[in-house]
Amino acid sequence: MRGIVRVSSRIAHRLLASLPALVGVLVFTFLLMRVLPGDPAVFFASSPTAGPEEIQQIRVSMGLDRSIPEQLVLYLRDVLTGNLGRSMSTGQPVATDLAQRLPASLELTLAALVLALACAIPLGVMAALRPGSAVDHGVRLLCSIGVCAPTFVCGLVLIYVFYVVLGIAPDPTGRIGAFDAPPPDITGLLLVDYALVGDFESWLSAVSQLILPAVTMALFVLAPLARMTRASMLIALGSDFIRTARSVGLPPFKVIVGYGLRNALLPIITITGVVFSTMLGANVLVEKVFAWPGVGSYALDALVSSDYAPVQGFVLLMAMIFVVVNLTIDTLYGFADPRVSLR
C-alpha cells in the first residue's frame, strides 16, 4: 500500500514537472506554424477568384487579423478546451481526425515495440552470457546493420521479398485486408476489436497486414535495445550476488533471468522510453511506405499542403504521448527497482 502511494506521488510530481515542457512545445509549434508559407485564408476561400473582401472576412473569422500574442492566447484557450482547429483538407475538426487515426499508429508502434523487445532481450542476454563468442559477434553484426539500414528502404525490401517475389504477404496498403469488413469501432485497435467480436479470420488477416510494417519498425529499434541489454546484463552478471547464486547451485535459468535480468532491467527500461520516442518519428516513414492510415501520414499530407492546424495538433499529440511514455517509464522504474522511488 505504501509503495502504491509512493509511486503515485512520484507520478503526480512528474506530471507537474512536465507541464512547462508541454507549454513550451505549444508555443514553439504555434510560432513555427505561424511562419508557414501560404495564406490559410486564401486556401479557405470558396473559389480561387474570391475577392479581397471575402478573404478579409475569412481572416477575421479565423482570428488571423489580430496580433501574434493575442492569437497565441486564443490558441492556448482553444487547446485547453480541446479545440485543435479544423483541417482544411479533410474539413473535419483536427481532434476528430487525430482520434480516428491514432489507434492505427498506436497499434503499429506497440506491435513493433513488443516484437523488438521479444527479440532484443534474448539476443542481448545471449550475447552477454558469452562475450566474444560467435553469438556475440552475430548480435553485434545484426545491430550494426539495423542501425544503418534506413527504415524506408527496409520496408520496401520486405515488400519486394515477401509480396512481389514470395507472394506470401498481402497487398501492402492499409490495415484491413481487401476482402474484410472493418470491425465495430470499440477500441480502434483492429486486433483487439476483431478478437472482441470473435472474427478470427479477419483477425488473422489484420495480423498479416500488420506484420511487415511492424517488422520494419522493430528492425529499426532492435539495435539500441539489444546493445543496452547486453551492456547492462554484463554488469549484472559480473556482480557478487550472481557469483553467490551460482555457487549455491541455483538453476542457471533462475540465476540468469531471476537475478541477472531482474537487476539489469533499469537501463533497459530507460532505453525503451528513448526508443519509443524515436519510433514516433519513424512512424511517418513507415506509414508512408505501407500506406498505413495513421497520424504520421495525416500530418505529412497536411505539411505538404501547408494546412497548419493538423500539424500543430500532431506535434502536440506527440508531445503528450511523450509525457505519457515518460510517466509510464517512471512508474515501471518504481516497480523494477523499489529503491528508485525512495530518492
Next chain:
Amino acid sequence: MSATVQHVVWTIRANPVTGVAAAGLAVLLVLAVFGPWLQPHDPLASNVSMALLPPSSQYWAGTDQLGRDIFSRLIAATRLDLAIAASAVSLSFLAGTFIGSIAGYMGGRLDRVVGSVVDVLMAFPLFVMAMALVAVLGNRVENIILATAFINLPFYIRFSRAEVNARRGLGWVEAARACGDSHLKIVLCSLVPNILPAMAIQVSLNLGWAILNAAGLSFLGLGITAPTAEWGIMVAEGARFILSGHWWLVAFPGAALMLTVLCFNLLGDGLRDILDPRMRT
C-alpha cells in the same frame, strides 16, 4: 609519436573492420570529389526508350522510369548527400560545443536550464521536428542542412557539457585561471581542445545519422526536389515501381545509403577504440 602510431596500427590489426571502413570512406570521398568525371552517363539525361532496364553491362545499376542511368545518378548523389551531412554536422558541432562547454564551465542556473532544455528536446521525436522545420523554412537544400543541424544540436550540447563539467575543476584549469586567463579563453583554449578526441567519435557516429535523416526527409518529399540525384529521392521514386518488380530502382540507392552509414559508424567505433579503449562495448 611513434607510440601513438603503434597504438593505431595495433587497434586496426586487432579490429581490421576499421581499416575497411576507412578505405570505404576514401572511396566515397573520391566519388564525391571526382564524381562528374567518373560517371559513365549523364545523370540527368532521360531517354524514355531505355526506361526501366535491369542492370546490364551498359547500365551497371539499370535505368529508372525516365531511362536515366542509375549508376551515374548514384555517383552524382554522393557529393550532395555527403555535403549535406558534413555541413549539418559541422554546424551543430560548432554551435553545440560552444553552448555545451560554456554551460558546463559556468555551471549553476545557466547549466541547469540548458540541461533541462536539452533533455526535453532529445526526448521529443526529433524527426518530426525536422519535418516541421523544413516545411516551415521551405523546400531547399540549405533548409535540410539547417533542420538536420538543429536536431543534432542537443547531442553535442549534452556531450560537451558533460565532458567540460568533468574537467572544470582539474589542476590545469585552475592553473590557467591563476595565470589570469579570461573565462572565454579557458573554455576555448584549454577545455575545448581537450574534449576534441571524444567529440571526434561523436561526429563520426553522427554523420551517419545525419545522412539517414536527410535521406528520410527527401524520401517524404521534403527538401530536395525531383530531377536532382539524391539517394533518398531515388528510393522514393523507385518505390512506385517496386510492386511491378523493378527492384533495382530502390535496391542500389538503398544499398548506397546503408553502406555509407555503415562506414561512418564503423569508423566511429574504430576511432573510439583508438582514442578511448575503455568505452568499448
